[in-house]
Amino acid sequence: MPTHASLIEHFLLAARSSEMRTLDQLAHGCQLVAAVCELVHELQRERGISNIYLASGGARFGSEREEQRTRSDTAERHFYEYLRQMQEGEPSLWGSARLYHRTARVLLQLDDLAELRRGIRTCLLDTAEATQAWSDLIAGLLAIVFEAADIATDAEISRALVALFHFLQAKEHTGQERAWGSVGFASGSFTPELKARLLHLRESQQRCLDVFIRFTGEQERVNWAGIETSEETAELARLRRMVDGFDPASPIPADVSEIWFAVATSRIDHMRRLEQQLSAALMAMAQARLQQARLALQDNRSRLQEASEPESGPVSPLSLLLESTNDESSTMPVSGSVRALYDLLQEQAEHLQEMSDQLEEARSALTERKLIERAKGLLMQYQGLSEADAFAALRRSAMEGHCRLADVASRVIGAAEKLKG
Structure with a gap:
């Protein structure tokens, strides 16, 4: 029997207990993600309605704006209710300082929501200011989902979170397209800048959907x-060509x-389902x-507990390794406890390696x-540069250099750090 058998057993079981606690944190994180998804969907809809209201000088979608505010308030209340449950429960159920920080920041942004709505109701804001304010709030909420995906240590859940996050991002780009398209139609004009913005949003949707398809299930x-x-997608394509x-x-x-x-909303509602x-x-997976x-x-x-001690005395770990390499006829006596310890060590090592290998691909997408x-x-x-122009510059450099977009981004960051130095 190994000298420190009780310690070995303790840490073997502690490893399993740690994995269980991590999965418990992930399960609660998945509940948080569900609450965020509901709130984001309602805020996206309110953003689009608000843009038509503002672009028409308050002549259109006045009653729709009030109705949607009620729906958004309901989703916001559900979000707060979940956070209060977390506040009253186990303080470490999320297990990430950044996730707590993102959530606190979003709560500050939500406190400004009444002022944003007041500016829209009185038409003191223009469509660009309102859209930016809505989009900043939604981006903060989506950052919570990103952090939940980034801390996931279970391969299967990590892949599902990566798929969901990128699907949410695609839906957000679709929501922004609906909002900015509403501005053009309601104001009666599509400037070259607005058309370029809409094209960028379409391309952004497709990039996110490509990652979603890569990581989601069949x-x-x-x-x-x-x-x-x-048919809704076909109709949206016709309007885009228009x-x-x-x-x-x-x-x-x-x-x-x-x-x-209506057409853009129908597509977004399908995406919501x-x-x-x-x-x-x-959540079921977690x-x-x-x-x-x-x-x-x-x-x-x-x-x-079931492993029994042999009568033949202690067997060293080296003996156990030698026994495993001998032929099956070997009769070297091995303690049942030693065999159980080493079997569990081997199983855990293989389990952790498999998880590490599967996590690598999902983590690379987030990185x-x-x-x-x-x-x-x-x-x-x-x-x-604008966001669209900045991305276009990165993409152009990648195409000209025949390399990945992430490699170009890494070089830009490196160059910026050298300049700062």
Whole structure:
């Protein structure tokens, strides 16, 4: 029997217990993600309605704006209710300082929501200011989802979170397209700048959807294909072509804004239903993995308790290794406790290695996103570019250099750090 057998057993079981606590944190994080998804969806809709209201000088969508505010308030209340449950429960259930920080920051932004709505109701804000304010709030909420994905240490849950996050981002770009398209139709004009913004948003949607399709399950890919081939998507494509063909000097009937809003909203509502399926599957997966971890912990305890001591005396770890390399006829006596310890060590090592290998791909997608977002921010800060122009510059450099976008982003960050130095 090893000299420190009790310590070995303790840390073997502690490893399983730690995995279970981590999965418990992930399960609560998935509940947070579900609450965020509901609130984001309602705020996206309120943003689009507000833009038509502002672009029409308050002549359109007045009653719709009030109705949608009620829906947004309900989703916000659900979000607060979940956070209060967390406040009253176990303080470390999320397990990430950055996740706590992101949440606190969003709560500050939500406190400013009444002022934003007042500015919209009185038409003191223009569409650009209002859209930016809504989008900043929604970006803060989506950052919570990103942090939840970034801290996930279970491979299966991590892949599901990466897929959900990028689907949410695609939906947000779709929501921004709805909002800015509503501005063009309601105001009766699509400037070259507005058309370029809408094109950038379409491209951003597709980039996020490519990552979503890469990480999601087969059934979810089938469901998404159904949305892509729907009549609503075909109608949206026709309206997009109409926008691309508009001359800035050509008048546009204002009532087309309501058609645009209805078509874009139908697509977003379809995306919301798929988003709910993804969120529900994620929570079910987290609970299933947590149950598996509980059973594994119970199994490990039972195996250690059932292991018996041999009569032949102690056997060293080296002897155990030598025995495993001998032929099956070897009769070297081995302690049952030693065998149980080494079997569990081997199983845990293989389990952790498998998780590490599977996590690498999911983590790489998040790391690349971090690099690209940071590089865009640097170009916007130091070269005065818009987000669309900053991304276009990165993409152009990648195409000219025949390299990945993330590699270009990494070089931009490196160059900026050298300049700072």
